[in-house]
Amino acid sequence: MLMSHHDHQLHEGEALRAAARERLTKEGEQWTDMRGSVFDALASFDKPASAYDIAEAVSKRQGRRVAANSVYRILDLFVNANLARRVESANAYIANQHPDCLHDCIFLICDSCGQTVHIDDDSLSGGVRKAAKSAGFSAPRPVIEVRGTCGDCEGQ
């Protein structure tokens, strides 16, 4: 079975930061120091991070207390602007590696180590969207996540 693919600009490090910044400003939002710090913290985690995790990371980095509160505001902004995603089944957030392009993504979360990979399969998410529409739902936003055990953890 052949899967349709399209080219993604997959960003990381500086490039990701730049892409995020560009995306946010294109939304008409400001890229402030605070937002930059939150983004850096978010992107520095290798697994989904809670707002509190991020608040702690930013606090440490800046040597002052940053309240979870402020972090939530910024995360909400990021999610709306496609810079970040919320992982519902983990109450956590993860940076979006291609903020430029809109997707329903599918997260695979390892119950053992927490590692989370994300895959884009528009045929799957499209099917879910379609099923929702058939049931009379409008403006459907699919949440597709899979809990399981990743390959690395499988052996042990």
Added chain:
Amino acid sequence: MLMSHHDHQLHEGEALRAAARERLTKEGEQWTDMRGSVFDALASFDKPASAYDIAEAVSKRQGRRVAANSVYRILDLFVNANLARRVESANAYIANQHPDCLHDCIFLICDSCGQTVHIDDDSLSGGVRKAAKSAGFSAPRPVIEVRGTCGDCEGQ
């Protein structure tokens, strides 16, 4: 496009309660008064209910304080035994209307009124499972939910 279907015993009211009870005892677990009360409360909601909602309902019904704590224990048991499902994106639980049969279900949750319908589409959930397995994940448990606006709320 034709969708594969299979017959479901869709239970409600007394029949649902009986089916749940049967299912639970088949798992080797006891159907106690408390569990019955929690199940009744859960099934009495017409939308996903939080553990605290349920604790409150049971407390009211019994004229004594029932701690959320106890409700959580029972809900976990129910979820494991397929009597209930957790709706991840709502931090809430919903009774499973066919506890006899195993499914990855798909929930459609209305952001406006909270009504939640569940659909079973094994081809969709199977696709998600398959994608997870291809990515090296074992024992995948898909979480498929859709946030949107239901038909009733759409007009207004």
Added chain:
DNA sequence: ATAATCGATGTTATGTTGTAACTTCTCGGT
């Protein structure tokens, strides 16, 4: 220049969801 405004952030408080640790109760087997 000063005042008004607005968006971003800080601050404090509180609400909601979820667990942990330990005790008490109940029931069945001896």
Added chain:
DNA sequence: ACCGAGAAGTTACAACATAACATCGATTAT
């Protein structure tokens, strides 16, 4: 009667999330 095990009670707390209001700094109008 005693014991053991599972269920439920109790208390405490951790983690997640939001609300309301104050402050700050940049921009604009006067």
